[in-house]
Amino acid sequence: MNKSAGFWVYDAVIFIMRVIFVIALIIVYLMFEGIVFKTDIDVKKGETYLMINALMTSPNGFSYVDNGRLNLGIIDTTRFDELLLNNSFFINLSDSNDPSKELFWAYNLSLYDFNHNLKKRIIWNSYWYSKWKVLAKTGLLGFGSAFRITQEYFVTIKDGSKFEPGYLVVDVVRPSK
Helix, strand or coil, X not given: CCHXXXXXXXXXXXXXXXXXXXXXXXXXXXXXXXXXXXXCCCCHHHHHHHHHHHHHHCCXXXXXXXXXXXXXXXXXXXXXXHHHHHHHHCCCXXXXXXXXXXXXXXXXXXXXXXXXXXXXXXXXXXHHHHHHHHHHHHCCXXXXXEEEEEEEEEXXXXXXXXXXXXXXXXXXXXXXX
């Protein structure tokens, strides 16, 4: 074996090692860029909390209004119905069983008295609520999945002229992406 053949093998091995090192550097750079330079901001959870607060604090929601003044934390059972909520969100759900209807969330509002007896329940967008609730239980992330936010609020229930303590359970499910 002559000397030039040995150098050629040595140069080829060094070249292959350099290529592997450069490929590893490119992979590390792309992973770092994907972590640090994220341009996609997920606002779905923020929108969901905003929707829950709008239901609780809006004059178009189901809170008790007395002489034009909104009383936060008091739920009026006469205003706690699906028709009022449809009008407050300006969405017509007259054919809510139509699966082609694209809505961004579905929720279950349950109003309980202090002894855990159900007073009233509203399931808004019930077709998608039943489907997304199952997806949210899987815990999968990404496209085609759903997430669920459940909150419980202690409220005062106005039923006719009677005020009693109770709580409101808001269960919101919506698609992730």
